[in-house]
Every structure is written in structure tokens, then in C-alpha cells.
Amino acid sequence: MLDVSQVASPVSDDRVRQLTALIRTSIDETRRTVSPLTGDEIATVPVSSVDDVAAAFEAARRAQRTWARTSPQARQQMLLRLHDLVLDRQEELLDLIQLESGKSRAHAFDEIAHLALTARYYGRRLAKIVGPHRRSGVYPGLTTVRQVQQPKGVIGVISPWNYPLTMAISDGLAAVAAGNAVVHKPDSQSPLTALAGIELLREAGFPPELWQVVSGQGSVVGHAIIERADYICFTGSTATGKRVAGQCAERLIGCSLELGGKNPMIVLPGANVEKAAAGAVTAAFSSAGQLCVSIERIYVHRRQYAAFRDALVRRVQSMSFGTALDWEADMGTLVSPAQLATIEKHVDDAIAQGATVLVGGRARPELGPWFYEPTVLEGVTPAAECFAEETFGPLVSLYSYDTVDEAVAFANSGVYGLNASVWGPARTAKQVAARLKAGTVNVNEGFAATFGSIDAPMGGMRESGTGRRQGAEGLLRFTESQAIGAQRLMPVGGPPFIGSGAFSKLMTLGLRLLKKAGKA
Template sequence: MSNSIPAGGPLVTGPGDPEHDPTAAYALEPDQVAALTARLLATTGETVLTRTPLTGAPLAQVPQSSEADVAEAFARARRAQEAWARTSLAHRQELLLRLHDLVLDRQEEILDLIVWESGKARKHAFDEPLHIALTARYYGRTLRRHLDTRRVPGVIPGLTRVEVNRIAKGVVGVISPWNYPFTMALCDGIAAIAAGNAVVSKPDSQTMLSALLAAQLLDEAGFPRDLWQVVSGPGAQIGGAIIDRADYVCFTGSTATGRRVATRAAERLIGASLELGGKNPLLVLRDADVEKAAEGAVRAAFSNAGQLCVSIERMFVADQVYDRFVERFVARTQALTLGATLDWGNDMGSLISADQLETVTKHVEDAVAKGATVLAGGRARPDLGPFMFEPTILEGVTPEMACFGSETFGPVVALYRFNDETEAVARANDGEYGLNASIYSRDGERARALARRIACGTVNVNEAFAATFASLGAPMGGMRSSGMGRRQGAEGLLRFTETQAVATQRVMPIAPSFGLSDESYAKAMNLSLRLLKKAGRA
């Protein structure tokens, strides 16, 4: 396996721990950090130090918000939302398309910041501005289709006019994760403001700067500044304050935390969409193109070092192609270039933290101790970066091993043989999760039929995850313990609206009139129903 290290030595050097040594060098320029953190509503005077996973060097002292700051954020957002809800759809579309161009124009700056904060390979960071540009363009082109008032049939043709309006919910709370710090901070909120809402955003504490850059780009695109508020702090301290004030909540993160978010939202009778954990399966059928399946499997398992909700952690391979697939998959995995740098060229980057490294290491060590075989990888690589871990393929994983059913959220995948496709589907559906799946087969029709039997919110045929993830007209979300609600597509926008029906009655009321008795009115209505049925009316 080839390696990559920063040319000329470490990316950043410093004389010591900046918490005790104020002369320690930071990875980012102070002016750059100050410009970003100025976008925060945080008045406590407290800060939290963040570090880059690339080298462990300090990045920024991030100001922390209090519950009072959260309350002020919602007050500002509500005032802005009242005016914003009255703006035309055409104006909103114009700003969304302006955001699309800004994201593409500022792409290199965005990529640098994502890599600094997350440690991911630059090519995987590229997925984030790409996804935001696609999201902004999709809603910028389709807003009228989704939100325009529409007519539906009235009960009495010609006399009852019925319109359906979409009314913005108000202020949406967005609690976003660290693994895709730019796109997850922005993609749900883009749909929310497109629908006429305001947003209060709480990004993960480890990746605040990417989220703050996203907010800065919204300002530059022309969205009202108070429409998008950003607060910072641990979820345990201010997450509840957001849920208690929001009119709708978007949460992306662990299933355990998602359950708590859902419970708290339910107590207030507000809606919530939750994208949670996954133990995602990939099926290689007997007629699959083995080379294409092996190439896709590498991206499915090791993109963003496996720190992706839709990442594949279980592969079920038909007996007829198992040996050939394993040979090609292992070879491709061993050829990956690892590196903790800002440069293009790395096939896989770093895990984000010591906690993630510990989880991945424990899962692999536990599996090996209980009899699993490592076909590739299996080791931490501190020589490349403090939290680097090799892309790892395991064989012989059994139910008593931690990585069998629990989400690893790292570059670790287990291989399993199967004889029968019905058996493979049953094993793919085993467990509590249902987020994403992948099927490789030369017979697209058969694969699509099989996809309907897999209990996952998205299924990709002959692709890892990008086909559904990047198709913005397609809804994305989980079944079972992988969440509820959908982002993207019409569902991803309409979740932020209330449906309002307005009916206008003309000429006569829906009641006895023109001297009809109640009994005569009932007979007339019965006759009308029969005639309308014959006429094919709904």
C-alpha cells in the first residue's frame, strides 16, 4: 500500500500545546478564523480549541454559545422569517442559483477548510461543494413546481373551487454532524429557506469553520443575514434549547441521539427528520461484472475513510464470483494511496479523532481475537497522521464480534458468501438499520426488482452511493432505526411546509337550498354521487 506525506515535513509546526503556550502556531491565519467566527452568535466569552486531524495542530479557538444565545438566535430568525415568507418564489430562486455559482467559484477555499477540519482526502471533500451546488440548482429550478398554489377538484364541479397552499413552518433547527461538515450544515437548511423558513444551525463542535463558511456564502448570495443563525456548543448543553424553540428539527447523527431528539420533538408536537446510523449492505450477484463491482466496492467502503452514513460495511458475494471478486477487491484496496495532506492524489484520508480511531481499532482487534481474518489493512498508521487507519477487509466475521452488527463508521468492511439471492436479501435486511444498499448485476431489471425487497431508503444498482446521493430529485433517508423523513426531492422541501386547503363555494351552499328539504337534499346528493362516478370523476 503506497503512502503520502506532506512534502517538506509537517504541514504545521508549533512549540507546544496552545492551551498552555500562546506562541504555538495555528494551521489557519487568525484573520481567516476571525472572519468566520464573527458569523457566530456566541456571547459567553468561552472558547473551545479545535485541531486538524491532519497533524493534530491547532486550528481555532471557537466561541461558545449559551442558551440565552440560542433564544436570541430564534428571536432574530423569527423576525427575519416573517418578511422572508412574503418574498416571491422568483426572488428565492434567483438567490439559490447565485449560491450555486458562488460555491463553484469558491471551491478551492471550501475544499481547503473541509480537509483541514475533517482530515478527509481532497477528492472526498469535493463531494461536498458538488452536493451543495446540485442542491441549490435543483431547488432554484424546481421551486415553483413544488410550492406554487395548486388546484384540486372540488366536491361540486364548477361550484366548489379548492386550492392547496404550502405555508412555511417558521424557524427550522438544523443539528448537523462532523463527517460532511459543509454539505450537512447547509443542504437541509437550503431547502428550509427555499420553502420560506428561517434556520438556526448548530454544527458539530469539531467542524464549526466549514459550517460558518457555508453561512458566509449565504450572506454573499444575498439571503438576509438574520435568516440563518449559527450557534456553537455541545449538543448536551444547547441541543435541547434548539428543539424546544424550533418549529421543525433536522438532525443527522447517531441513532441513540436521534431517538432522544425524536422524543423531545414529539413532546412538543413538532415534526422532525432524522438521518441516523447504518450497517449498509452491498450485494454482488452471480452475473456481476467483477471488475466493476470491485472498483465500486472500494468507493462504497472507503470513501471518507468509511465515515459516511451510507458507507458499506457488509458485502454479500455470490459463490460463483466470490474468489474472483475478493482477489480484485483486495488488490484494489492494497493499491490505495493514503495521506493526511491538503493535496489531490490521496485515495483515502484520516479519521477525524482519537475517539473514532479507538472505535475502529477495537472493532478490528475484537474481530481478529475471535477468529476473523484480515485480508487487507488492519493497522493504525501514526506515521501518516495521528488518526490514520488502513482500509481494512475482514473475512469470517461472526455475530459475537462487535463489528458484525454495530456500526463501525470507519474504513472496515466484512465479506460474506451466499448461495441463494433470497438468503442474501434476508441477510442484508438483518439487524435494525435500513439506510443504504448497493447491488451489482449485469441484469438491471432483476437488480431493481431485488432492490424492492431490501429494507433501505436508498438502493444503488451498479454504484456505491453516489447515484442516489447526487440525484437531487430522488428522496434520501432511512428506514427502521436509520431514521425518518427524507431530504432531497419534493419530500425534502415539503417537509418544511404546512399544507393549507382553501375552498371557495359559489352559487349554492353545500346544504339544502332552493327550497329542498333535508330528505330531498340527501336524495339529490346520492344521485349526484352516482352520476359523478359514471362520469369518472374522482
């Protein structure tokens, strides 16, 4: 057992001042941030005003006009330098991630790897993705068309606390790679990690004014960003995402939203029970379950249910917990009293509705002020709040099924569709995966196969959001497609010496010949 008194802040007062100096502010208001590891204060962070947001957009727009003329090849070199810097400076980043989010060091490293992978992916692929690309013209040989991608302008990024490095930087990184500037509001719980990432951007060569940082309440600063941005990238709750989408609709600007999830896992007949149970531990309890793609409900074929349940309970019982800045703990703590209150409420309510706690089910304040054990429930009824509502904590519920069709129906129930996991013989599991209503589905893996594959798009269906991060889609969402057509030798409407009636007959013949020739 680790004593929280062993945890010391790795961030000096001078370092805090150095990082928070990156926040644009003109007022005296400040706020405190505390570490979930101990409940102690980490930093005093300046707050931005609405006028500061306006000034941030003015500066960002000036920087973006110059940046848009920077070649994709030059941007790629900066992205690749960032890749190396993230890996080189990971010790401080790991400390900050743990200090602000409370997650274990192994789970903090997931963020280092994801951000490095993102920087390398766009550092290799940017020029190819943004084009220009040749398109078929109306008249072969006479019409040439190019598709180019124009940056949208200034992107508003509102990032969450649960992945304070990669969710703060990776989305905006695609935006600046595409030629945009960014005005960014990191979550109030975890600003230092985001600021350390932005500092590395500048060291990699990105212009300082290109990525503006503001701080404060979402209802004030976030609203001001939405009022001025050319596009919004938001990660957070479904309820807030709907409000963001409504504000964007009023201004006729686009947005990408990664929102909530009640992510299912299906264990198929013939699955390796031990491997599936090990995968479930990672899928449900990474970052203490505070992960949008975390598994919260597991459906197991009735013949294998008891074996899977026992294997899962055994593995959870063997997990190690802690709040030290080392590699020893399998799971860290919840981030705040609000998260602790939610999981306690969900577990107590499920028990009152007839559920049974198989393992866990209690807070552990001796480990950390908001620490809660990884918890497995069975017998959860539809009357329980955690049956369909997202918990966003280390809580997973087990259910049995009789047929695969039944399991698919269970998995597709509810309003969400962010992530899903299927375990079993690969061919069958892939067939089942294609039937699930989720933006990402992982076969014989919880979430990392898609999350770590930057070439693959990631996002939600239904009330889990709209738009995609990662891959070409994750970059192109920050651009406007523009078609540039050039005509030579004769106008599209035909030469002036041929009447419109004669030309229409000639055109009809030409269209038939082109179809027969297999031309687009």
C-alpha cells in the first residue's frame, strides 16, 4: 500500500509560472488547481476574460495568414521534430499527466505514445492528404480540375481533463498541420500538461502566436470561443456537446464532437476466456475507467459466463493500486470528488435495484482522496442508473446471453455508439463487429487497436458525437474543399459556330461514347 504522503509535486513554483505565462490574460482573477493524487494544490492559474479571448483570435488570425503560406513540407518537418521532443521530454510530461489526472504511469504513457504517433503520422502524410489532387474534367483533354484543401482559419479547441496531453494537443495538431491557427481552452483541472505540450510545439518550430491559450469557465470562455471560431473541436459530455452543436449551428460553422459512451464488449462462444478476461481488465479500468472508449458493459455467452466471471474477478483482485509517480500501480485514482460521487451513486443504486458486487465496490481514501476500487457488478437491472447511463469510472457490469443475435441487440441498445469490443474466433468476431453501431470496434482488444492506429478514423455514432479524429478525416475536417477548373480550346457550352440544338445532339453522342468507353 502506498502512502499518499510519499507523493511530492514534481513542478516547482518557477516552472508553474513559466507554463502559465503562456495563457493570455489581462485580469487579476486566478483559480487553484489540485492534484487528485493528494488533494493538495498544484498551481494558481490565471483566468482569461472575454476580451482576452477576442485578443487571442486577433493574434491567431494574423499568424494564420502567414502560416497558411508555409509549405506542407515545412510543416511536416516541424511535426517530426515534435515527435522526437515528446519522446525526449516524456519524464516531465508523465509527471504532469499523473499529477493532474491521477492515472497510473503506464496509462499516462499511452498519451505520450499517442501524441508521438499522431505527430509522426501527419509528419509523413500531410502533403499527400491535403493535395492538390487531380479530378476528372467534363471534357477529357479539354477540362482540367484540381481539388485543393483550404484551411478554415482559426479553430477553437475545447479539450477535456481525462487525457490532458494527447486530447489537448492531437486535435489542434491536425488543425495547425492543415494550415489553421488554434485558440485553445484546456480543461481547468489539467492546464499544466496542455501548456507543457504547447511549449514543445513552439520548440519544434511552430510560430508562437499560432496556438493561443485561454483559461476559465466553459460557460464564459468556451462560449466566447464558439462565438468567434471558424470551426469547433470539442471533447466532453453529450449534454454539453449538444449545446456546443446548437451554438455552432446558429453561426453555420462546423464542429467535431467526441461525446459520451456506454461501450459494450461481447465475448463470443469459443473465445479464450482467460485472454478475454485479461483484455476486459485493460478495457474497463485503464485511466480508472475515465476514458471515453472505456468498456462499461460485458455480454458473455451463457455457457462461458461463469468461467469468464471467475477469471475476471480473479484478475481484478490481483490488481495493484497507487498514487505514486512510478510504474508500480495497475490503476490510479479518480480525478475529482464529482467523479467519486457519480460512481458511488451508481454502485449504491445498482445494489438497491438487486445487483451484486463481485469485486470492489468501495472507496479507498487511504490511497488517495478520491480513489475507488475497480468494481464488477452482475445482476444489474434496467431500473439501475448504471444500466444505460455512462459512469466514467472503474465500474463494469456483466450480463449473459443465449444467441449472438441477442448479444448484438444488447450491444446496440441505448443511445450511444462510440466504441465496442468483440472477443472470439477472428473471422466470426469480425463479422459481428460489422453489425455493431459504434464508430470504432476492436476485435480481441478493448480499445487500443483503433485508438493507437492513427491512420484509422475515430469517433462516435448517434449521441456519442459527430466527426472523426485521426486519419485523413481527422485532418480534412479542418479544411474546405475547393475545386479549381480550367478550360482550354472551347467553352464548356460548345463552340460559338455550332448552334445549341446541334451541340446538344453532339453532346448526347459524346456522352454515350464515353459511357461505352468506361470513362468517368
